[in-house]
Amino acid sequence: MRQKRFKLHWLDYVIAAVVIAFAAVIWFRISGALNYKWQWDRIPNYILRWDADDGRWYANLLLQGLINTIRIALYSSVLALVLGTVLGIARTANNLAIRMLARTYLEVLRNIPPVVVVFIFFFFLSEQLISALNMESWARGIARQDDIAVWEFFFGDMRRFPSLISGVIVLALFESAFVGEIVRAGIQSVGRGQREAARSIGMTWVDEMRFIVLPQALRRVLPPMSNQFISLVKDSSIISLISVQELTYKTVELVASTRMIFEAWITTACLYFILCFGLSLLFRRLETSAPKH
């Protein structure tokens, strides 16, 4: 296997040549025909900025955005996992009404483009939830406190907190539909005998789920679940539309002020790629090292 893998066939050279030629044409079109002026040297400054007055490094637009993307992905995946687990359980419930309700939620969300979902939920959320909880002034209050550093570590700029939270909720609602289907498949993969054994020792339904079914189901769906998490990271770019200050939004800002369309977007693409590909390598490693029981 190993020897075969690195042996190059004539076809490999042809394909490589075609790819390089294609890239060269694109490059030529951009720099020649569009008369595009590349300014790659300015990009690093928008990731990390050296402040000479303070004598320290600051995260600039792109890195701020990336960090916010990571925050949003983390929080909404936790929320999506919780919601999705509830949905998955509801999908396998004995009660018809519960099952139909869960099914409806899943089908609606899965058959509407995410952007549309984001807009619908966002306007409801921002109008109702955020104002009902008086979150704006609460967040501003936090922003004036002494322990602001701790809050900012977790949530970024506290004045932007309501928008971050709406983004997290909207994204989680959307992803929970997919997580729910994965959880359902996991639950259904746990054999009937397991549930009967749990019941035959007198376990309640809740204990049966908690100690017998879900631990086995979630372990089994780890691979599709990690794919879903990576999808969530990518989908998080959608919430830039509702002005959540994540990587895509920051890139839009950067492009608007500097006109470095290609440099900024290519950099952002690379950042997403590193994040998602890194995650996928990490999950693959976790899966192979996880116990098989």
Next chain:
Amino acid sequence: MSDSKPIIELRHVDKSFGPFQALTDINFSVRPGERVVVCGPSGSGKSTMIRCINQLETHDAGSITVDGIELGDDTSDIRAVRQEVGMVFQQFNLFPHLTVLENLTIGPIRVRKMGKAAAEALARNYLERVHIPEQADKYPSQLSGGQQQRVAIARSLCMEPRIMLFDEPTSALDPEMIGEVLEVMVELANTGMTMVCVTHEMGFARRVADTMVFMEGGRIVEVAPPEEFFTNPKSNRARMFLDQILEH
């Protein structure tokens, strides 16, 4: 013997799966300490009947009373009965994500609300009883079929049930492992446990059974003490069945 009150009583029990009538007018009772072996051709409703006793299957008509509790829609009643009725399955149904010890303690801890240390002591005691104390920290997949079934028996016993149900406990085992499981079951029978076993192991039935129940087509065809059942079965069908399985 007939004066002691039955611990399990089924009266006029019917059960169907869709159009298929699995049980028809089952009348059957078990006294405390009695050891009943249920046999009959496959599809005769043996498993369905004992699964009705702990309500893994619900009955459509008739009444089932276990340990003074009549089983109906009340889930807490059903749970109370299940705590008193252990069940051993054909496919073992051990929890693969838990170690042997955890398989045994999860019932006592979660259902009986026992402390962890007490539950582990109890579990080790029962592992000793089924002759595999050294396997406590392994996972079920690391054990042989016979060992797994013995763990499953110990798991049921950890709930300290008053009744044990066995649903073809040796049918999924390799022949060389049947003996070790039957040995544990015989030992259990000798402690005076009330047992209802669905099995094709007629040697075991001869050794431990107080009563033989023969089923066919969802009905109880014959109930007799083993010596009578094996030497002189009343019904033709039981005779044919015995001829078929005792031949080998």
